[in-house]
Amino acid sequence: MLGNIQLLLQIPLLNVQLLLDGIFIGAIFALAAYGLALVWGVMNVKNLAQGDFVMMGGYIAWALSNPKYMGDYAVHPIVGLPVAIVLMFGFGWFIYRLIIRRLVGKDLFTTLLATFGLAIVLQQLLNQMFGPEVQVAESGFQTRTWGLLTVADIKFIAFVLMAILAAIVITFMKYSRMGQAIRATAQDPRAAKVMGIDTENVYAFTFALNAAICGAAGVLISMIWVIQPFFGLAYSIRCFVIVTAAGLGNLPGVIIAGLGLGVIEQYGGFVLGAEYQQAMVVSMLVLVLIVRQIQQSRQRQAVI
Amino acid sequence: MFKITKSLLALTASALIFTAGTASAKVEGDTIILGSAISFTGKYSTNGIHASNGYNLAVKVINKAGGVKVGGKSYKLKIQYYDDESTPARTAQLLERLIKQDGIQYMLGPYSSATTKAAAPVTEKYKIPMVEAEGASRSLFTQGYRYLFAVLSTSEQYLASSIGLAAELAKKAGKKPQDLTAALVFENDPFSLDVRAGVIDDLSKFGIKVVIDDKMPRDLADISATLTKVKAVKPDLLLISGHSKGAATAARQIKELRVQVPMIAMTHCESAKVIDKFGGATEGFLCPTQWAETLSYKDKMFGTAADYDKLFKKTYDGYKNVPYQSAQASAAVMVWKDAFERANSFDRLKLRDALAATNLKTFYGDIKFSKAGNNIAKPMVLRQIQKGKLNVVAPSKWASHPVDFPRMVKY
Known part of the structure; x- marks a missing residue:
């Protein structure tokens, strides 16, 4: 461990590499976490199937670029981004009508149990449809090198796309009718209803938007890492850590927490070894919860 | 009410007859029945199917070449399969079922080390010999199992x-x-x-x-x-x-x-x-x-490794390369055939000893078991x-x- 820290001090360029890798991948976590924050904040549903939505997006991109499914119409996996957004939006709406609708206003335990069940069903569905193998969608993009430093183009492109998507979502939430309705419902559903907002519609839209965002994140994950029907859980956990750290309805916080988590994972993996890379994520959650507990007890408020 | 009791009774009776009928199913007429619980669904399904294809091809080839000769008579081979859904607990249950309900006395292994680890204690308990081809974990061969034989090289x-x-x-x-x-x-x-x-x-x-x-x-x-x-x-x-x-x-x-x-x-x-x-x-x-089609191993049944490769691709569609999982599964069936013929008996204890004394050359490689049951003849x-x-x-x-x-x- 000390040797690894020494290495970082001796070759400062390694820090740049870890920072870049962490920030690029953290941007994707941040986006998926923002979706969770929305659903959590607006309708108080803690969605455990978040990571499985991410995997679904990944499989959409992979299937679109795979001649086995598309024949001669196979396209570059990046084309999957808009397709996944549209399909997952529809899917999110469908899941809302089918399941989530019945969970709004229910207690914590019910929502967790129902979305956990949903996660298992989605995993098995993906497994039945695409098989249990680990898959990758190949972007074919190049890698740029500067001496020891390497940046894969796909990671950079993913970062930019994430930034654009985030900007679109923020603008939408701020200025559109629906965005305003979502924020109003989040603040006080009853008042919103009195004001003539169709909250049922707002909930459905919010959940669908979340699924679409996750789908977009999944498309990029399939080109940067690997996808497998049962790998969703790791993303669900990351989303929960980020949202817990940042708090609900705090977009800048979510972005900073997401990027930070990415960087912490990279440093954890480098200094302590890959076996601690994920342990870092969970220990961050513990740390955040302790800090929050102390903060909130000072203000004499209930912990969320 | 009476009707229900009656039909229940009939059901139990028929179940009883059914179990009685299959209790001695190890050899039915001129067919020797091998059993295997293997993964057709779940996370091991791809390789589970590769393995069962290997088992089936060997059975087909052996039957075509005259089957297995025991006591001067030719017997055909058949495999009774169950799907273990890639879950070790299910593998153990299904083996109990194969042994107790279906009366199978000769086992072929499941796919993966995890399921084989669940299967071995069951076969050991009933003293049923099992030739496995897909569980490579070293820990399978440190438990002192006497009825477990593996044709593949271990993971270390x-x-x-x-x-x-x-x-x-x-x-x-x-x-x-x-x-x-x-x-x-x-x-x-x-x-x-x-x-x-x-x-x-x-x-x-x-x-x-x-x-x-x-x-x-x-x-x-x-x-x-x-x-x-x-x-x-x-x-x-x-x-x-x-x-x-x-x-x-x-x-x-x-x-x-x-x-x-x-x-x-x-x-x-x-x-x-x-x-x-x-x-x-x-x-x-x-x-x-574990195996490559370019290796120069050969036997009388399949010919060379390259011949096996060709035959496999001809029999099953959609294979660009023949996975070694299939080759070793076929080898496991060959080990059974060889053991039946050397033991010249259906007695499972005699068969166990015959398996332990295996010294076979196959297209997959040489097969000779250590005391622990793993194959030590093939690198x-x-x-x-x-x-x-x-x-x-x-x-x-x-x-x-x-x-x-x-x-x-x-x-």
């Missing part, structure tokens, strides 16, 4: 040969093996840790120093931090094992980070299809395999990706091509 041998190769190459170049350094990236699961144990043994034998020793969590699909470390430390050898996920992740990130290690060895190159997916960046990877072979093709480079007895060292990769 998977990457060990690459270390011998590295030492050999170092000596040739006038360097001492002790001056070499190695980086290890292994998944934190029983299989990969077995592979790692074998690697550690061999590394210390040659005095090679381990400079990185990272263990990859099961859910992690990112080893870029570890590979960044590898780039900074510059080891001579990079050894990776973590199923298909580990191989796919490693190949992708080795390409992205342009890792320049002269020798890289990893398991599961083939099942992760790294050549198709990452092309030139995989040049020079060393991939261990793992090491193939290298050379210009997009997998060529056997070690051990030197079977090598068809010289090894490229350092690996000639152009990113």
Whole structure:
């Protein structure tokens, strides 16, 4: 461990590499976490199937670029981004009508149990449809090198796309009718209803938007890492850590927490070894919860 | 009410008759029935199907060639399958069912080390011999099982040969093996840790120093931090094992980070299809395999390894390469045939002794069991990706091509 820290001090360029890798991948976590924050904040549903939505997006991109499914119409996996957004939006709406609708206003335990069940069903569905193998969608993009430093183009492109998507979502939430309705419902559903907002519609839209965002994140994950029907859980956990750290309805916080988590994972993996890379994520959650507990007890408020 | 009781009674009666009828199903007429609970669904389904295809092909070929001769009479082979859904607990249940309900006395193994680990205590309890072809974990052969026989090489041998190769190459170049350094990236699961144990043994034998020793969590699909470390430390050898996920992740990130290690060895190159997916960046990877169709093993039933390859592709559609999982499954059925004929009996205890004394040459390799039940006559072979093709480079007895060292990769 000390040797690894020494290495970082001796070759400062390694820090740049870890920072870049962490920030690029953290941007994707941040986006998926923002979706969770929305659903959590607006309708108080803690969605455990978040990571499985991410995997679904990944499989959409992979299937679109795979001649086995598309024949001669196979396209570059990046084309999957808009397709996944549209399909997952529809899917999110469908899941809302089918399941989530019945969970709004229910207690914590019910929502967790129902979305956990949903996660298992989605995993098995993906497994039945695409098989249990680990898959990758190949972007074919190049890698740029500067001496020891390497940046894969796909990671950079993913970062930019994430930034654009985030900007679109923020603008939408701020200025559109629906965005305003979502924020109003989040603040006080009853008042919103009195004001003539169709909250049922707002909930459905919010959940669908979340699924679409996750789908977009999944498309990029399939080109940067690997996808497998049962790998969703790791993303669900990351989303929960980020949202817990940042708090609900705090977009800048979510972005900073997401990027930070990415960087912490990279440093954890480098200094302590890959076996601690994920342990870092969970220990961050513990740390955040302790800090929050102390903060909130000072203000004499209930912990969320 | 009366009606229900009556029909219930009838049902129980018929069930009783049914069980009675099948209780002696080990040999029905002129058919010997083997049993197997194998993964047709769930996470092992792909390889489970490869394995059952191997079993079925061997049964077909043996039956066509006159079947199994016991006591001067020819018997046909048949396999009774159940789907274990890739869950070890289910495998154990289904084996109980095969043995107690279906009366099967001769077992073929399931797919994967995990399910085989669940199966072995059951077959052991009922003293039912089991020939398995798909459970490589070393821990299967340290429990003192007497009825378990495995035709494949155990997992600690998977990457060990690459270390011998590295030492050999170092000596040739006038360097001492002790001056070499190695980086290890292994998944934190029983299989990969077995592979790692074998690697550690061999590394210390040659005095090679381990400079990185990272263990990859099961859910992690990112080893870029570890590979960044590898780039900074510059080891001579990079050894990776973590199923298909580990191989796919490693190949992708080795390409992205342009890792320049002269020798890289990893398991599961083939099942992760790294050549198709990452092309030139995989040049020079060393991939261990249980079996390759280019090896010069042969037997009377299937001919050479290449003949088996041809026959398999002709029988089953959609195979570009014949997976070794299928080849070793076929070999397991051949071991059963050989044991029946040598024992000249259907008595399972006599068959166990006949299995223990197996000394067979097959297209898959030589088969001879140690006391613990693992096959000690067949080495793992090491193939290298050379210009997009997998060529056997070690051990030197079977090598068809010289090894490229350092690996000639152009990113």
